[in-house]
Amino acid sequence: MARVVVDVMLKPEILDPQGQAVQRALPRLGFEGVSDVRQGKRFELEVDGPVDDAALARIHELAESFLANTVIEDFTVKVEEEMVEAGK
């Protein structure tokens, strides 16, 4: 079993009103020096079995077709931890 993380962010050229709202609120809250904020989604998937190249390719396909809207969003897939102990 392994945890695979898919991060989905709006492409740099796409306006991100949520991120902008956060960024503009920061000085008011006393936090200076943050010039940009982008807000996106993080998916943590618990995948059964070992995450080999075939499994990773499937997850990539899943992210591309289902978790991200690739017209406006970029995504990254990474294996965060491989749990090899018995019973996990």
Added chain:
Amino acid sequence: MARVVVDVMLKPEILDPQGQAVQRALPRLGFEGVSDVRQGKRFELEVDGPVDDAALARIHELAESFLANTVIEDFTVKVEEEMVEAGK
């Protein structure tokens, strides 16, 4: 300038209906072997100046007080890339 990433996820004991909806949809879409999905938020902050311990402490405070609802959410702060070239 540096990019700092704040990941905000619901605590493990908190029900995550969005993640569940994704997880339940997967077999229907032909993706088997994903036993759990959690959906959270990812914030990418462009921070001016070097990210030293003081800056990191401030960002931690920001995440705790503003980006995450610590009653139901956990967060992690990590410096993703430090841009040291002139002009950045």
